[in-house]
Amino acid sequence: MAHVCDPTLVFRQLFEKVSSTYTYVLADANTREAIIIDPVIETVDRDIKVINDLNLKLLYAVNTHVHADHVTGSGQIKQKLPGVKSVIFDMNAKADIYIKEGDSLQFGSKKIEFLSTPGHTNGCVSIVCHTAKSVFTGDALLIRGCGRTDFQQGNSALLYDSVHSKIFTLPDDYVVFPAHDYTGQTNSSVGEEKKHNPRLSKAKEEFIKIMANLNLPYPAQIDRALPANLVCGIQN
């Protein structure tokens, strides 16, 4: 119920208003080696300023999945900070590093671990940082919600199983940091979502019915975002 609680971890949550996307910066407070999760192309300059002000050395730009609602900032970051490596799980996307279930990435003495949580897309991962007691859930689990399952190989039964078997089995006090929030909430916890998520706290059959009846509009940026994100962003 508290927040990221590791004094040797630098942590910053950042927000991009148009797509309501959260970007995260994590770093080892001693070595200053850092990663960024889900950067957005529109806010790359802000993110790089934060990284420079905090005197961090960025190693990896990680995307939780191939986003359909905004263009990733990974490509621009790689251009502006040479040496940074893009990281993705999805084998259909182009990136410097492909991770798979159970892999981890090291930055200084800190580590993030990857859990395959498909359903919103096939290549969705959730990222766990055990020392921070945090999980970055991408669009698999949102605060009192979840990502849509009507595009990009979306599969609501699969999403339900992913969240229940991978995220909801983490300790209840782990902080949930999603890729988006549309209501101004910045985080939640595993215990809270297990109890209060209006979709995922339900039985599987009911969840599938809810997801089939959302009637969401066509994603505003999908035609621009998907081709760009399949190559980890616009690089030039």
Place this chain on the structure above:
Amino acid sequence: MAHVCDPTLVFRQLFEKVSSTYTYVLADANTREAIIIDPVIETVDRDIKVINDLNLKLLYAVNTHVHADHVTGSGQIKQKLPGVKSVIFDMNAKADIYIKEGDSLQFGSKKIEFLSTPGHTNGCVSIVCHTAKSVFTGDALLIRGCGRTDFQQGNSALLYDSVHSKIFTLPDDYVVFPAHDYTGQTNSSVGEEKKHNPRLSKAKEEFIKIMANLNLPYPAQIDRALPANLVCGIQN
């Protein structure tokens, strides 16, 4: 450089998009007694749902000052959660509890302390929570910025002295949680702002010149917000 790091404190940061206002909920994790800082009228229902989901008992709705850019949610919260007391520093405003420099408020075993930090308005306070190593700076200190000083008894020389004598004398690793951010940043630290704030890291004379030449537009919601906020929000 880490985040709110007190496992016995419940902490939640919330955002209202139209006025770019941050609202904060703090509670004792054991007794569940809670306070809310700078609620916004438009997001009262969201805030109350968070408070109820987290099984908290709200004692106080605290405003860091009489806001000119949004209507406080204090009045509506008092209506919807009877027993909650509104708290303000400004003697020109109406509230249940007036606090003064050096006062503190208790919720369970937790405590916040008030520092008078005038300059944006005469009644601006900054709120320190030592166990969370955090300071809620209202509009006195923003991330890489500060509140305007051209309305509501604004005085840039006074604001400079407030920030330097009250906020910048806190430990460098104290997290800065402002009342607003317009760039999607969620927090900063005292050490960071001392070094990187483009206004307040300057000498006093230069700061006064910067503030005199901002040429900001008339505050969008001031004519609606000020009369309401002087009585701690719309109550009926």
